[in-house]
Amino acid sequence: MPIDRSMNVLIVDDYKTMLRIIRNLLKQIEFHNVEEAVEGAEALARLRAGNFGLVISDWNMQPMTGLQLLQEVRADARLKSTPFIMITAESSAENVVAAKRAGVSNYIVKPFNAETLRDKIERVLPHG
Amino acid sequence: MVDRFTGSRVEPLARHIAAIRARYPNAKPEWIADVVRIVAMSLDRKPSFRQQRLLREIAGLERTIVDAKYELAALRGYNIHASHLPTATNELDDIVAHTASATHAILENCEMLDNLAAELPTEQATGLHEATTHIYEACSFQDITGQRIAKVVGTLKTIEAKVANILATFSDSPLEPYAMDLHGSHELLNGPQRPATAMVQSEIDQLLASFD
Numbered sequence: 001m002p003i004d005r006s007m008n009v010l011i012v013d014d015y016k017t018m019l020r021i022i023r024n025l026l027k028q029i030e031f032h033n034v035e036e037a038v039e040g041a042e043a044l045a046r047l048r049a050g051n052f053g054l055v056i057s058d059w060n061m062q063p064m065t066g067l068q069l070l071q072e073v074r075a076d077a078r079l080k081s082t083p084f085i086m087i088t089a090e091s092s093a094e095n096v097v098a099a100k101r102a103g104v105s106n107y108i109v110k111p112f113n114a115e116t117l118r119d120k121i122e123r124v125l126p127h128g
Numbered sequence: 129m130v131d132r133f134t135g136s137r138v139e140p141l142a143r144h145i146a147a148i149r150a151r152y153p154n155a156k157p158e159w160i161a162d163v164v165r166i167v168a169m170s171l172d173r174k175p176s177f178r179q180q181r182l183l184r185e186i187a188g189l190e191r192t193i194v195d196a197k198y199e200l201a202a203l204r205g206y207n208i209h210a211s212h213l214p215t216a217t218n219e220l221d222d223i224v225a226h227t228a229s230a231t232h233a234i235l236e237n238c239e240m241l242d243n244l245a246a247e248l249p250t251e252q253a254t255g256l257h258e259a260t261t262h263i264y265e266a267c268s269f270q271d272i273t274g275q276r277i278a279k280v281v282g283t284l285k286t287i288e289a290k291v292a293n294i295l296a297t298f299s300d301s302p303l304e305p306y307a308m309d310l311h312g313s314h315e316l317l318n319g320p321q322r323p324a325t326a327m328v329q330s331e332i333d334q335l336l337a338s339f340d
Contacts, residue, residue, distance in 0.1 A: 017270055021268050093335060096332050112268070116329060
């Protein structure tokens with residue numbers, strides 16, 4: 001069953017180049033409704049105000065890290081079931097475990113390609 | 129006959145020897161003689177071989193400290209703390225800024241190509257999209273190199289702080305102790321791992337799957 005590619009996707013990264021790259025890669029895999037946030041607090045505000053089907057966030061951000069954002073999302077009754085993909089350049093097992101324990105839906109290591117992005121998104125989104 | 133142990137200087141010693149004899153009745157007088165001989169040797173101001181060696185080591189240590197002070201003074205002359213390290217960090221910051229600027233230009237042109245693809249026949253448009261996708265993927269190098277360089281800059285700043293503190297400790301005209309500016313949350317990651325030691329995506333997938 002196909003996934004709904006018309007959903008709103010929020011991408012979060014304090015590095016604008018990366019936001020632009022992810023946005024373009026999402027466009028290539030047919031996700032066109034993409035919004036951006038450059039830090040955790042802004043992301044949280046957007047999530048609470050809007051209707052997003054997926055969050056893709058960098059871990060390494062300040063002042064709120066991606067992990068803290070994930071914890072906030074999971075603690076919010078309305079947002080807690082939103083699929084959340086963490087992207088990071090650091091791939092130690094401890095971090096993966098910490099993210100999993102915090103409720104991450106999937107985890108992508110930089111550098112990644114469009115195919116990996118598509119695969120991880122398809123795994124976390126409901127089909128049909 | 130005058131008792132040879134009644135003089136005021138030897139009386140305390142005599143009392144001690146008598147006490148020791150009372151406590152250790154089987155002690156032999158020559159044992160005490162040995163102790164007295166060793167004490168007498170230590171009092172004649174002639175250092176033993178081990179003492180001489182220790183003194184040489186201390187003198188060598190003193191020379192090393194003096195040399196280090198001269199070298200630190202010279203280091204100060206080179207201005208490593210005031211100029212060289214900050215220059216190196218600035219240059220690395222410039223590299224990040226230049227590569228970011230170049231990456232933005234590449235992305236901008238890629239986006240233009242993507243828009244132009246809409247006017248091309250499907251087969252050519254698909255080919256163009258594939259090419260631009262690979263360029264987008266490759267552009268993430270800038271994020272990775274940026275994080276790596278930020279790590280190096282952090283290390284340089286730590287060295288800079290240490291050098292400043294050493295100079296402040298040993299210099300005749302001390303610098304203000306350098307406050308380490310290690311900003312950032314403990315919850316932040318340490319930046320990209322070396323490819324040789326990092327987990328790859330498939331290993332992470334396996335780790336995540338182990339929770340299911």
